[in-house]
Amino acid sequence: MTGTATPAHGATKPVRVRRRVPTRTPHQAAKAGGGRLGGPLAALPWALPAFALVGVLLVYPFFRSVYGSLFEDNGFTSSYTGLDNYARLADDPVFGRSVLNTLMWVAGTLLLPVLAGLLIAVATHRMRFGGIAQLIIVLPFAISGAATAVLWNFMLTSDGAVNQVLRGVGLDSWAQTWLLEWPQNTLAMIVASTWQATGLNVVLFAIGLRAIPRETVEAAELDGASGWRMFRHITLPQLRAVTVVVVGMAIVNSLKAFDMIWILTKGGPSRSSETLALSMYRETFRLFHVGYGSAIALVLSAIVVASSWMYLRHQMPDTGTAKS
Amino acid sequence: MSGSRHASMDRRTLLVAAAAGALATACATAEGLPSGEVAVLGDSTAWEKPMTAAGAAMKSVAALRLVPEVNPSLESFEQIVRSSLRTDKTPDMLKYWSGYRLQDLARTGGIEDLTGQWDRAAARGWVEPSLREAFTYRRRVYGLPMNLAYWVIFYNPQVFREHGIEAPQTWDGFLGACGRLKKAGITPLHGTAADRWPSFIWFQEILSRQDPRFYQDLMNGRERYTDPRAERALRTIASFFDKDWFTPMDLSHTDAAAALVRGTVGMVACGTWLGSTLAAAGGRPGKNLDAFVLPMADPGARPSVVFESSALVATVKGPDRTEALKATGTWLHPTVMKAFSHTLQDGCPNPKVAPANPVIAGLAEKVRGDRLWLLNRFWEQGPPELVEATVDDLAGFLLNPSSYRETLRTMQDRADDAWQVWREAEET
Numbered sequence: 001m002t003g004t005a006t007p008a009h010g011a012t013k014p015v016r017v018r019r020r021v022p023t024r025t026p027h028q029a030a031k032a033g034g035g036r037l038g039g040p041l042a043a044l045p046w047a048l049p050a051f052a053l054v055g056v057l058l059v060y061p062f063f064r065s066v067y068g069s070l071f072e073d074n075g076f077t078s079s080y081t082g083l084d085n086y087a088r089l090a091d092d093p094v095f096g097r098s099v100l101n102t103l104m105w106v107a108g109t110l111l112l113p114v115l116a117g118l119l120i121a122v123a124t125h126r127m128r129f130g131g132i133a134q135l136i137i138v139l140p141f142a143i144s145g146a147a148t149a150v151l152w153n154f155m156l157t158s159d160g161a162v163n164q165v166l167r168g169v170g171l172d173s174w175a176q177t178w179l180l181e182w183p184q185n186t187l188a189m190i191v192a193s194t195w196q197a198t199g200l201n202v203v204l205f206a207i208g209l210r211a212i213p214r215e216t217v218e219a220a221e222l223d224g225a226s227g228w229r230m231f232r233h234i235t236l237p238q239l240r241a242v243t244v245v246v247v248g249m250a251i252v253n254s255l256k257a258f259d260m261i262w263i264l265t266k267g268g269p270s271r272s273s274e275t276l277a278l279s280m281y282r283e284t285f286r287l288f289h290v291g292y293g294s295a296i297a298l299v300l301s302a303i304v305v306a307s308s309w310m311y312l313r314h315q316m317p318d319t320g321t322a323k324s
Numbered sequence: 325m326s327g328s329r330h331a332s333m334d335r336r337t338l339l340v341a342a343a344a345g346a347l348a349t350a351c352a353t354a355e356g357l358p359s360g361e362v363a364v365l366g367d368s369t370a371w372e373k374p375m376t377a378a379g380a381a382m383k384s385v386a387a388l389r390l391v392p393e394v395n396p397s398l399e400s401f402e403q404i405v406r407s408s409l410r411t412d413k414t415p416d417m418l419k420y421w422s423g424y425r426l427q428d429l430a431r432t433g434g435i436e437d438l439t440g441q442w443d444r445a446a447a448r449g450w451v452e453p454s455l456r457e458a459f460t461y462r463r464r465v466y467g468l469p470m471n472l473a474y475w476v477i478f479y480n481p482q483v484f485r486e487h488g489i490e491a492p493q494t495w496d497g498f499l500g501a502c503g504r505l506k507k508a509g510i511t512p513l514h515g516t517a518a519d520r521w522p523s524f525i526w527f528q529e530i531l532s533r534q535d536p537r538f539y540q541d542l543m544n545g546r547e548r549y550t551d552p553r554a555e556r557a558l559r560t561i562a563s564f565f566d567k568d569w570f571t572p573m574d575l576s577h578t579d580a581a582a583a584l585v586r587g588t589v590g591m592v593a594c595g596t597w598l599g600s601t602l603a604a605a606g607g608r609p610g611k612n613l614d615a616f617v618l619p620m621a622d623p624g625a626r627p628s629v630v631f632e633s634s635a636l637v638a639t640v641k642g643p644d645r646t647e648a649l650k651a652t653g654t655w656l657h658p659t660v661m662k663a664f665s666h667t668l669q670d671g672c673p674n675p676k677v678a679p680a681n682p683v684i685a686g687l688a689e690k691v692r693g694d695r696l697w698l699l700n701r702f703w704e705q706g707p708p709e710l711v712e713a714t715v716d717d718l719a720g721f722l723l724n725p726s727s728y729r730e731t732l733r734t735m736q737d738r739a740d741d742a743w744q745v746w747r748e749a750e751e752t
Contacts, residue, residue: 159572168564177572177573180572181723182575269718285399285403
């Protein structure tokens with residue numbers, strides 16, 4: 001009944017007309033592009049600073065690296081060599097070791113801090129003084145990566161705390177040169193990184209646990225679920241959203257692992273503990289193989305983007321292309 | 325309303341001011357320090373005080389003050405130097421390395437020719453003449469020596485006395501001292517691959533004592549790593565491992581200095597610049613701290629010692645170029661050198677300035693008295709890219725001493741490539 005209001009000609013008294021409430025669908029709004037406001041381009045001035053920032057800080061450096069990786073560049077002179085840098089990657093044993101170490105970091109960081117975080121969060125949830133226990137576990141996360149590395153250096157050197165404790169309790173044969181030999185140097189650093197990273201995961205899982213509706217838990221309890229069954233069929237599925245975030249962050253963090261390794265071993269000895277991030281840094285900034293370093297950076301970028309994309313696509317199908 | 329208008333005007337004014345500031349910063353040309361002051365960029369915080377002292381002394385000699393600027397990260401220091409040298413935002417002066425690293429920098433055309441300054445200083449006897457080669461590129465001098473550190477073996481005389489050991493005068497005496505320390509339950513030698521670069525130390529020390537001529541030729545690309553003489557040096561080091569004479573390979577120099585003073589490690593091979601670290605660990609020169617030059621293994625070879633000297637460099641595009649050049653003219657002046665080396669507690673390239681530290685003074689006397697052949701350190705010998713890679717190879721050897729043949733082959737392959745690149749660049 002929001003009919004058009006026809007002027008009542010000749011009427012002595014103006015007729016009260018119900019005004020039409022203009023309703024606009026988003027579709028119509030889009031059509032009204034010719035107006036001063038609300039057109040599709042109207043948002044552009046507001047988005048420009050963001051575009052400019054992303055362009056200058058992200059897009060340009062990325063394409064500059066792609067371009068740079070096609071050159072033999074020592075920082076002073078450069079010559080075009082096409083895909084030579086990529087061909088060299090295939091023959092470089094240090095690059096192969098770096099890829100392997102990077103994969104170890106991804107696997108280790110996925111397994112250890114995520115599992116430990118989940119375990120600790122579940123164990124301390126509803127526990128008496130659980131909050132205090134969680135706080136203690138979260139504390140290392142407040143320390144910077146560099147400081148953590150210095151701390152672990154005291155523990156992992158041949159005369160360090162770990163070996164002294166082992167020798168003290170009679171386990172002399174367990175004492176190792178933790179940082180000097182591959183693969184134990186990489187494994188030891190993954191453990192050190194786990195010590196620090198677990199705290200954040202505990203917080204995230206604790207938040208997830210608190211978000212589980214009480215009714216769901218009570219209903220499951222009425223159905224006789226408890227212990228492992230409760231965890232397997234109620235808690236874990238309810239934590240899915242948090243787990244997606246935690247695992248996603250773990251993947252990206254492990255791929256860019258740098259400060260811990262740089263301080264503890266500088267990627268050595270003999271380049272045995274380098275990851276892709278370290279190899280890129282060393283080639284570019286220590287050896288001044290800028291083009292070759294760019295090629296490594298691109299391989300690392302490709303791995304980061306591909307793994308993140310595959311993971312998110314797999315974990316969050318709803319956010320993919322909407323099927324009509 | 326008016327309030328909000330004011331607020332918006334304030335915001336606008338602020339934005340305009342910020343934009344103008346950003347533009348001004350972006351368009352600004354390099355500005356140097358005020359007249360009478362020149363900045364020197366270095367990579368070591370330990371050099372900040374000595375540089376300030378030298379700057380104050382220079383004020384009295386040349387009415388110029390040197391102002392130290394430190395970037396303690398080796399990596400970012402090198403990046404700043406290399407990336408800024410072609411621009412007018414480059415530092416006026418630098419503390420750089422001698423040898424091939426300096427040559428590499430001179431090649432860029434970004435640093436000043438200081439031959440005149442060197443010649444004038446040499447004519448007055450202000451500089452050790454045999455150091456010249458380490459600062460020369462294509463027969464021109466591109467840096468002036470700052471310190472003069474000898475590579476020696478530090479030891480604790482109290483510990484030596486307790487076990488009836490004397491500072492060795494011969495190679496056999498050195499081996500004997502190691503054996504006696506080992507028997508006494510003291511780890512005789514500090515060996516390390518921690519922090520990457522120290523991996524070259526024992527190779528450098530042993531090779532230069534077994535055959536200094538071969539060391540010099542190998543480092544300058546005239547001999548091959550696969551030569552039996554290089555193999556002999558690595559086999560000697562491997563024999564030290566067999567006798568269990570080395571500390572764990574992840575013991576840093578700082579920890580080794582403390583262990584030496586405490587008496588749990590017998591000898592530490594390092595440049596005399598370790599003196600300040602040893603002093604900080606409680607070492608008192610002459611009492612519980614002394615040093616000797618590792619004796620020659622081949623008595624027939626020319627007696628030698630490895631040295632290390634940083635280079636004071638002036639840049640071509642630095643904003644205070646004229647003053648920087650003036651400063652280089654007086655850098656080697658005894659007053660400036662004395663203030664610098666006495667604060668640094670290291671050796672001095674000006675023979676007229678006696679080192680303040682009695683241990684280093686004794687070493688300098690021996691080096692000059694015995695006319696030891698000064699060989700530049702491994703780190704400065706050879707194309708930087710080659711050195712950076714070969715220290716990793718040597719680290720691999722230290723962790724697996726039986727791999728010496730393989731290590732030498734790998735090092736030679738690298739050397740072939742690196743020297744080819746270096747020589748090609750030389751021709752262009």
